[in-house]
Amino acid sequence: MSYEIDTRCIHGEGHKCEDGNNSISYPIYQTASFSHLTPGHNPNGFDYSRESNPTRAYLEETVSSLEHAADTIAFASGMAAIATVFELFQPGDHIIAGEDLYGGVVRLINQICEKNGYDVEFVDTTDVENIKAALRPNTKGIYFESPTNPTMRITDIGAAAGIAHESGAVLIVDNTFMTPYFQNPIKEGADIVVHSGTKYLSGHNDTVCGFLCCATKELSERFRLLSKTTGATLGPFECWLCMRGLKTLAIRMERHKSNAEAVVQYLRERKEVDKIYYAGTGIISFTVDSAETACRILKNIKLITFAESLGGTESLLTYPTVQTHPDVPEKQKERLGITDKLLRLSVGIENPKDIIEDLRQAFEA
Numbered sequence: 001m002s003y004e005i006d007t008r009c010i011h012g013e014g015h016k017c018e019d020g021n022n023s024i025s026y027p028i029y030q031t032a033s034f035s036h037l038t039p040g041h042n043p044n045g046f047d048y049s050r051e052s053n054p055t056r057a058y059l060e061e062t063v064s065s066l067e068h069a070a071d072t073i074a075f076a077s078g079m080a081a082i083a084t085v086f087e088l089f090q091p092g093d094h095i096i097a098g099e100d101l102y103g104g105v106v107r108l109i110n111q112i113c114e115k116n117g118y119d120v121e122f123v124d125t126t127d128v129e130n131i132k133a134a135l136r137p138n139t140k141g142i143y144f145e146s147p148t149n150p151t152m153r154i155t156d157i158g159a160a161a162g163i164a165h166e167s168g169a170v171l172i173v174d175n176t177f178m179t180p181y182f183q184n185p186i187k188e189g190a191d192i193v194v195h196s197g198t199k200y201l202s203g204h205n206d207t208v209c210g211f212l213c214c215a216t217k218e219l220s221e222r223f224r225l226l227s228k229t230t231g232a233t234l235g236p237f238e239c240w241l242c243m244r245g246l247k248t249l250a251i252r253m254e255r256h257k258s259n260a261e262a263v264v265q266y267l268r269e270r271k272e273v274d275k276i277y278y279a280g281t282g283i284i285s286f287t288v289d290s291a292e293t294a295c296r297i298l299k300n301i302k303l304i305t306f307a308e309s310l311g312g313t314e315s316l317l318t319y320p321t322v323q324t325h326p327d328v329p330e331k332q333k334e335r336l337g338i339t340d341k342l343l344r345l346s347v348g349i350e351n352p353k354d355i356i357e358d359l360r361q362a363f364e365a
């Protein structure tokens with residue numbers, strides 16, 4: 001029997017560290033290489049840390065447990081994980097992608113995947129009929145975020161998985177915003193879950209990392225070949241930082257959510273706020289009456305920091321049109337509502353009164 005998720009954040013599947021010293025915190029194996037006993041004989045299976053490392057293996061096992069994955073591979077960043085996912089495809093393959101994606105993924109698709117001869121089609125996946133209509137005989141992959149960044153659009157993962165599997169395509173879902181605490185795409189039928197572990201999983205704005213969680217070993221073996229060959233694997237210290245962050249994922253997510261709900265209540269009362277996009281995590285996007293108001297808030301916040309990124313203990317306010325989505329074509333940005341009036345707030349775990357008071361004084365400055 002598996003433990004509940006908050007227990008699995010701390011203990012994974014319950015494996016103790018068996019290095020002979022009975023340490024409670026899993027050690028950082030800060031080594032590039034491992035000694036062999038005799039040619040071809042290495043009892044624990046570790047040779048060289050690009051390929052595998054005990055600290056990384058422990059982290060990967062824990063993330064697999066959280067996402068109900070058969071196997072997980074840790075990468076040096078979310079983008080390294082996503083770039084590796086796109087290596088699944090061949091020139092000429094058709095890939096259906098959600099039209100509202102992390103800016104770096106749009107850049108990857110438009111500036112790199114095109115060179116590789118992939119035919120990537122952006123579709124509004126929030127209506128799964130659009131996915132069905134876009135299918136072609138050579139559709140090999142479906143890729144989306146749910147909810148999306150920054151406008152929190154939701155796609156029915158189970159329905160998308162049904163469509164993907166009928167047509168022989170793999171379904172890839174970016175679960176960075178929800179985290180395994182709120183959503184498990186593999187349980188709903190996704191083949192691969194992508195994470196920017198930089199965000200909630202590590203959770204402290206102190207490290208960059210990424211994951212590919214795979215529903216089958218067959219998929220993860222393909223990614224292991226790629227990761228050990230191209231080398232964007234995660235270093236032992238970063239693995240340990242993420243592991244340490246994960247231990248408090250459950251209580252952090254509860255606090256991020258309750259804080260965000262309080263901030264949403266406050267924003268509803270402000271006459272300068274037009275639209276609020278909120279999907280039940282710790283992130284709120286909202287539009288204000290003018291670009292001047294947006295810039296006034298960014299300039300006057302004191303506790304909240306004007307910075308890119310999300311999902312950490314500290315509240316961060318982001319200006320998506322300039323910071324995270326500059327490489328998304330203007331037309332696409334306009335259609336998605338990523339304008340100079342849109343702000344994205346990653347609500348930290350400070351006292352909610354202090355977060356709201358900081359917003360109030362910035363609105364009224």
Ligand SMILES: *Cc1c(COP(=O)(O)O)cnc(C)c1O
Pocket residue numbers: 077078079080102104145149174176177195196197198199208209210
């Ligand atoms: C940040 C982010 C990424 C990219 O991850 P990095 O760790 O910054 O490389 C991908 N997807 C989403 C939804 C993100 O928020």
